[in-house]
Amino acid sequence: MSANSPSPATQRPQTIAVIGLGSIGGVAAGCLAAAGRHRVIACVRRPIEKLVLDQPGGTVELKLTAVTDAAEVEEPADWVLLCTKTHQTQSAAPWLARLCAPETRVAVLQNGIGHVERVAPLADGAKVVPIIVYYNGERLAPDRVRLRQGSDQDMAVADDADGRAFARLFAGTALRVQLCADFATLIWRKLLINAVANPITALTLQRQAVLRRADIEDLCLAILAEAVAVGRAEGVRLADDEPQRALATLFTFSGELGTSMYFDRLAGRQLEVDALNGAIVAAGARHGIATPLNRALLVLLRAVSDAAASGG
Ligand SMILES: NC(=O)c1ccc[n+]([C@@H]2O[C@H](COP(=O)([O-])OP(=O)(O)OC[C@H]3O[C@@H](n4cnc5c(N)ncnc54)[C@H](OP(=O)(O)O)[C@@H]3O)[C@@H](O)[C@H]2O)c1
Incomplete structure (x- = not known):
């Protein structure tokens, strides 16, 4: 409404x-x-x-x-x-x-x-x-x-x-x-999209077209499956096919588009990774759910972000 x-x-x-x-x-x-x-x-x-x-x-x-x-x-x-x-x-x-x-x-x-x-x-x-x-x-x-x-x-x-x-x-x-x-579901759906589009474009330094590669699509589905398990443990009503839905939404956007994390990395600014994959990792830890892929993205992008923060 x-x-x-x-x-x-x-x-x-x-x-x-x-x-x-x-x-x-x-x-x-x-x-x-x-x-x-x-x-x-x-x-x-x-x-x-x-x-x-x-x-x-x-x-x-x-x-x-x-x-x-x-x-x-x-x-x-x-x-x-x-x-x-x-x-x-x-x-x-x-x-x-x-x-x-x-x-x-x-x-x-x-x-x-x-x-x-x-x-x-x-x-x-x-x-x-x-x-x-x-x-x-x-x-x-x-x-x-x-x-x-x-x-x-x-x-x-x-x-x-x-x-x-x-x-x-x-x-x-x-x-x-x-x-x-059902605001909780909507905010998690936005998180799911951000948790793949932002880190993948920032790490590869490629715009959203990179998400359409078959190997990257498989990786995104696995990252999203971890996140969905965590969201459900948090009590959020996420569907079985939520990873596919998130990617389908992303594919409606032009491959020419960047993401805010992509532009922040290009500009040498700090990255919002703690609020995205970091939030998934932290919630996973609270519920005893392993999130190795989200953790890998978090660790890599924290290193990039910390270097930017210290002018490196
Ligand atoms: N951009 C989008 O289209 C978009 C879409 C959806 C969601 N978001 C989210 O919206 C949020 C804001 O993003 P954004 O794109 O607007 O970021 P942004 O363009 O970097 O703007 C952040 C602003 O905050 C200012 N600021 C930071 N600390 C401040 C302080 N202590 N006092 C006063 N001003 C301060 C910065 O000022 P300086 O100019 O002095 O650095 C900057 O103007 C983020 O969480 C982002 O993920 C963005």
Whole structure:
């Protein structure tokens, strides 16, 4: 069910702080600012005065309220959208400390699982709301982002009071929010896709066409079989043919597409592997399920990521 139907006029303006104005945060902040219903504050590391948003409906230039130092934050926000990479979450702690109060909601727009466990310790009693992101965001310049919409929905959220409140924020914007009764299954399905597409493209330094090789397809099915066993042990309702379904979804994408981990590796940035294969390995360990293939990907990509972090 899509939730962009509530009348925007029925909602009082909210203060929405967006931490991280990268590909995903830039698009979210831009779409909210373009709708003009709420007060949007960008929490950034470098000053920025405007944001240009390229979206299917056209290009808009938006004035932005931005802060570069958490000490400048005057009061808690109604909503915080945490849009950093997963491994940058801890660095957002000073922002969260100033922006969060018990009545604040923190929407976490990050890949992987375990959003609540990762962010709640930093959120001062605020409610943490995990979000699945389906839209493609690309930061073209520090003050310019592009939105591409490949699926029927742009984000998914649990169909509960917090999820519905999140969906209302985006009512009337370009971003479509799906309310989902079985959020746990959906977030694992996204994890399955990410847990093969990202590491394989990053390790081979090839775009998604590499997934279509027969030997790589077999490897992906084996990696996914481990992950599905772990997901089921976690209580997630994954079907017997989930690995094949995940690959079938991946094959609907153009082989020319990269992945975020592929681009991060090319750019010498840290990789989000702990939030993807690392999460599968950790959950497997909790349930006594061996995950040797996911562990191999994790170890190799951690080594790549650590070298990037130390400038190697
Ligand atoms: N890009 C996509 O299409 C896409 C799709 C689905 C899901 N996702 C997921 O969405 C999440 C965000 O990814 P992304 O692609 O938007 O990453 P990104 O382009 O690298 O953006 C991350 C942003 O966070 C900022 N940041 C990091 N630490 C910060 C801090 N302490 N204070 C303020 N800003 C901080 C970075 O600032 P600097 O510019 O200063 O480095 C950067 O602008 C990831 O979990 C990713 O896997 C992405």
